[in-house]
Amino acid sequence: MKKLLFxxxxxxxxxxxxxGFYQAMYAAPTEAxxxxxxxxxxxxxxxxxxxxxxxxxxxxxxxxxLAWRRSQPARALAADAWALAGAEVGVVFCTVVLVTGPIxxxxxxxxxxxxxxxxxTTLVLWLIYVxxxxxxxxxxxxxxxxxxxxxxxxxxxxxxxxxxxxxxxRTQHPSPVFFGGEDSGLESHMLAAxxxxxxxxxxxxxxxxxxRVTVERRQQEIDGAEAAAALAGD
Amino acid sequence: MPQADSKGSNWLKVVWSHLRKDLRIEWRSREAINSMxxxxxxxxxxxxxxxxxxxxxxxxxxxxxxxxxxxFASVSALNQAWAREIRHQVLDALRMTPSxxxxxxxxxxxxxxxxxxxxxxxLGPIFFIFFxxxxxxxxxxxxxxIPLGTWALVANGTFFAALSIRSRNRxxxxxxxxFPIFLPALLAMVLSVKTILTGDDxxxxxxxxxxxxxxxxxxTTVCLLLFDTVLQAE
Numbered sequence: 001m002k003k004l005l006f007x008x009x010x011x012x013x014x015x016x017x018x019x020g021f022y023q024a025m026y027a028a029p030t031e032a033x034x035x036x037x038x039x040x041x042x043x044x045x046x047x048x049x050x051x052x053x054x055x056x057x058x059x060x061x062x063x064x065x066l067a068w069r070r071s072q073p074a075r076a077l078a079a080d081a082w083a084l085a086g087a088e089v090g091v092v093f094c095t096v097v098l099v100t101g102p103i104x105x106x107x108x109x110x111x112x113x114x115x116x117x118x119x120x121t122t123l124v125l126w127l128i129y130v131x132x133x134x135x136x137x138x139x140x141x142x143x144x145x146x147x148x149x150x151x152x153x154x155x156x157x158x159x160x161x162x163x164x165x166x167x168x169x170r171t172q173h174p175s176p177v178f179f180g181g182e183d184s185g186l187e188s189h190m191l192a193a194x195x196x197x198x199x200x201x202x203x204x205x206x207x208x209x210x211x212r213v214t215v216e217r218r219q220q221e222i223d224g225a226e227a228a229a230a231l232a233g234d
Numbered sequence: 235m236p237q238a239d240s241k242g243s244n245w246l247k248v249v250w251s252h253l254r255k256d257l258r259i260e261w262r263s264r265e266a267i268n269s270m271x272x273x274x275x276x277x278x279x280x281x282x283x284x285x286x287x288x289x290x291x292x293x294x295x296x297x298x299x300x301x302x303x304x305x306f307a308s309v310s311a312l313n314q315a316w317a318r319e320i321r322h323q324v325l326d327a328l329r330m331t332p333s334x335x336x337x338x339x340x341x342x343x344x345x346x347x348x349x350x351x352x353x354x355x356x357l358g359p360i361f362f363i364f365f366x367x368x369x370x371x372x373x374x375x376x377x378x379x380i381p382l383g384t385w386a387l388v389a390n391g392t393f394f395a396a397l398s399i400r401s402r403n404r405x406x407x408x409x410x411x412x413f414p415i416f417l418p419a420l421l422a423m424v425l426s427v428k429t430i431l432t433g434d435d436x437x438x439x440x441x442x443x444x445x446x447x448x449x450x451x452x453x454t455t456v457c458l459l460l461f462d463t464v465l466q467a468e
Contacts (some may be wrong), residue, residue: 066463120421127414134410139401147397150460154415157456161418197351 002214009207013200020200028193040104044097045177046198048122050205051093055129055159055208058086058188063154065145076219080145083152084136085212087129089205094126109172118173121162128155248333252341257316260349266314270307270353275360277420282364292365300354300361301383301420308350308387309409312395315342320399330466335462339392342356343454346388348383354380370433375443379430382446383423386453390415393457397464415453420445 031038042111061083068076101119102112113119132155136148166173177186186194260266267433281299285291328338361367391412398407426442 076240076465102307115421121418124414124417127417131411131414133403135397135407138403143400143467146463147400148462151396151411151458151465153456154453158418 006211009203009210013203013207016196016200016203020197023193023196028190029187031190034108037104037107040100041177042193042197043201044100044104046194046201047093047096047100049198051090051097051125052159052163052201053202054086054090054093054209055125055155056086058083058090058129058132058152059156062149065149066088069142069146074144080149080215081213081216081220083149084216085209087132087152088212089209091126091129091133092208093201093205094122094129097122098126114172114173116173117129117165117169118162121158121165125155125158125162128158143191165186245334245337248337249341249344250339256315256341257348260345262350266311266346266349267352269314270311271356272348273310274303274307274353274357277306278357278361278364279426287365292367293370293431294428296361296365296367296431298424299365300357300427301423303357304350304354304384305387305413305416305420307353308346308391309412312346312347312388312391313399313408315346315392315406316395316399330397335465336458338465339396339458339461342396343385343389343392346392349451350384350388351381354384361378367431369431371430373430375430375440376427379423379426379443379446382443382450383419385417386419386423387449389450389454389457393461393464396461398465418447419446419453422449444448 020042024039028039028042030036061079064079065076065083068079101122105114106112128151132148135151136144139147165171166175206230277297281295281303285295287295316325319328329335391408394411394415395408398404398411401407422442422445426440426446429442
């Protein structure tokens with residue numbers, strides 16, 4: 001059943017990503033001032049939005065872990081698997097954001113990188129979640145789950161700061177395209193290309209997330225069985 | 235409400251007794267302050283030699299050097315603050331007492347804040363001499379900025395030292411978690427110190443000092459709320 005679902009999901013995801021690529025590269029009109037390089041936008045912004053989604057999954061799952069860790073340990077472990085998967089997929093999406101940003105900035109600004117509020121907080125966000133994954137490596141046993149969940153709360157505090165950065169401060173990073181006041185918004189063909197890419201990358205991310213959760217749940221089963229065997233004295 | 239009153243004063247009493255203990259230990263050993271002082275001095279000397287700054291550039295970079303020097307120096311002391319409690323299972327004993335972990339945390343933060351502030355007071359004049367500083371802005375604002383930045387460093391540092399002390403590579407883990415989380419405060423602190431030393435009008439509304447204050451309030455609250463979870467993690 002799981003295998004069938006997996007195959008179906010892959011069969012949906014791959015054409016969707018192909019369609020998203022076609023929309024971004026060929027269907028959307030060329031932007032007037034920036035030219036072809038503006039097409040990076042169809043990858044940069046969807047990935048940024050989706051990285052918020054996955055970091056939020058990590059945050060909610062971490063809170064659930066903290067709430068359940070004493071009363072319902074089995075459920076708490078499931079929440080922990082979701083938290084781990086959310087952080088890992090989120091870091092991948094955030095990496096795409098940090099890579100596509102400079103690719104766009106070099107021709108448009110003439111520099112790869114600048115330390116303005118939006119870009120710096122994005123880098124901080126990435127660093128915090130990488131350190132989250134490091135904590136999961138370095139700490140051991142059940143306390144690792146708790147410590148990681150606590151760290152996740154600090155990552156979540158940085159998320160709204162990152163979102164608001166180019167709304168509060170005047171940054172070199174372009175002002176918001178969506179929900180950014182009167183001049184924001186997109187031409188309809190561009191909006192279509194943008195929407196398709198959000199959908200395609202979102203489905204792809206959720207698929208990877210689901211696979212990662214399944215793998216982690218199996219790992220937890222193996223670890224649990226090993227611990228039980230050690231207790232039984234085998 | 236006499237009961238709530240006595241509860242509050244009890245809480246303060248716990249904070250005070252922890253604080254008094256930490257101050258007494260430090261008074262007898264002078265481990266933390268001496269090592270921090272020497273380490274910070276070394277960093278300042280290294281920077282002066284590595285960059286050989288002129289008067290103008292030293293005004294630009296001095297804030298950053300001071301912040302980074304205290305940052306590096308305090309990391310070692312913060313690790314020690316909790317490592318001391320691990321010897322003779324003091325930490326386990328503290329976990330079993332009915333008093334709140336937040337009180338223990340606050341006392342540790344206050345003690346470390348005191349130590350780091352002493353280091354900065356000693357270091358400050360040396361710093362002015364080594365870098366030939368003639369501040370051009372409102373020097374009295376430093377009295378506001380430096381403690382705010384130090385508080386941000388010490389509150390987060392104490393929290394994450396308690397978190398990383400429970401992992402395998404405890405000394406290595408603290409900077410890996412602390413630096414990313416501290417980055418926004420470092421940025422705010424460095425920019426406000428730079429504005430004060432160079433006397434430029436880039437920040438007329440003292441925006442960065444407000445950011446620093448907001449950062450302190452948010453992160454101290456989160457630390458206080460989550461400290462029990464970290465202390466009781468098992």
